[in-house]
Amino acid sequence: MLTISNYVKPKTLEEAYELNQARNSRIMGGMMWLRLGNARVKTIIDLSGLGLDQIEETAHVFRIGAMCTLRQLEECEGLKEMYGEGIAEAVRHIVGVQFRNQATVGGSIYGRYGFSDVLTALLALDTFVELYDGGTIRLSEFVNRKKDKDILVSIIIRKSKRKFHYESVRQTKTDFPVLACAVVTGIVNGQESWYFSIGARPMKAALLEKQWKVPKDADDEQLEQLARQAAEEFDYGSNMRGSAAYRRHLAEVLIRRAMRAVLSED
Ligand SMILES: Cc1cc2nc3c(=O)[nH]c(=O)nc-3n(C[C@H](O)[C@H](O)[C@H](O)COP(=O)(O)OP(=O)(O)OC[C@H]3O[C@@H](n4cnc5c(N)ncnc54)[C@H](O)[C@@H]3O)c2cc1C
Structure with a gap:
């Protein structure tokens, strides 16, 4: 209690x-x-009197206040315009609308939960965490930091032309994911870059970056090979929801599907 x-x-x-x-x-x-x-x-x-409950969009970033709810994230038109349905898809399966009207982005990211869809999705983007004392650091760095007594003020997603796709597998609707997968691609520093974020391994999400040139009309065999290569670079564990071997297999399938989805986008 x-x-x-x-x-x-x-x-x-x-x-x-x-x-x-x-x-x-x-x-x-x-x-x-x-x-x-x-x-x-x-x-x-209670941070609810500090005005941290807004998603602010500027020419360069989305700044998501720590007290924004998962429902705000799901419904944000600006994020949809930039990344399609990917972010909404990542949170849509979390319990139900009433729950998502209460659970916050700050609590979800600060917690760094292994099962987190929110963390998996945001990690694949160009995302930073604004801390009251610790300044602004990359989410990929924050994920591996030990929990301390700082306050997460906001999440900042730097805007860039990237394609985003999210996939997860659940044994039943609204359960924790057995595996979560976000794939993002875009031109970064003049090079085609691919970002793979795999969560619920069941360890917390991890990020892999590859400078791959993947033709738009890549055939199934090529994508299968690349997806296998990416999936093999993550560690997996076993728990009541699935074995490490099952998760490795799921990762390969979800990565391939997500790559196909982003390649077929205009
Ligand atoms: C039954 C259930 C099912 C769930 N299923 C899923 C799921 O399928 N996928 C998924 O991604 N998530 C899932 N979640 C997690 C959920 O989405 C939220 O991430 C979680 O509830 C934490 O958010 P909260 O706002 O409730 O935070 P709280 O419970 O209020 O806080 C969580 C932790 O974060 C700290 N904290 C909160 N805000 C801040 C801040 N701004 N700065 C510093 N520390 C802070 C708190 O002190 C606490 O330690 C589930 C949760 C529950 C209870």
Whole structure:
């Protein structure tokens, strides 16, 4: 059971950060994960008064406030225009609309959960994490950092012309994914680049980058070979949802499907 002694809604990020330095303090996002845990929390810090609940689009970036909900991410027209249905597809299977109206982007990324669709999807893009104390760092660096008492302020996706496709496999609708896969391609520094993010391995998502020139009309055999090569570069583990061997096989299939999907986009 979760026991909370004090509830505080700070007026500034500085105040929130100071409060969070105490050992028994916790930041609350949507509380969807936190409330299931067993902990004695002295002070729970609610960030909802700090204006972090907006997705801001500029000429160069999307800045997603930590308190934005997964539903906002799913419905964001700007993200759809830029990356098609990929991001919406990544969150669509998470429990249900009411749940996604509460769970936050900040809580999802800060948690760095192995099963996370959100992390898998955002890792494949040109994504940064803005931390109150730690500055702005790449999401790929943040993923492997140890949890500390910093505050995640926003997620920044740098805009660039990239194609994005998301796939996941679940044993039943709304369950955690058995495997999650995001594939992104675009021209980076003049070179065709491919980004493969595989999550729910069941370890947290990892990113692979390849400078591959893949012809638009690549045949199934070519794609199978490339997908196998990419899938083999990740580690997989076993749990109640599937074995490592099954996950490796799924990764190969999902990567191939996602590559075919982005190649057939205009
Ligand atoms: C039943 C269930 C099923 C789920 N299924 C899936 C799924 O299939 N796919 C998927 O991707 N996800 C899934 N999730 C995870 C969910 O989408 C959210 O990622 C999760 O609930 C955390 O978000 P939250 O806003 O509820 O965070 P909270 O529960 O409020 O917080 C989670 C953690 O993050 C910390 N935190 C929150 N915000 C910040 C911040 N801004 N800065 C620093 N620390 C912060 C909290 O202190 C806490 O440690 C599931 C969760 C549940 C409960």
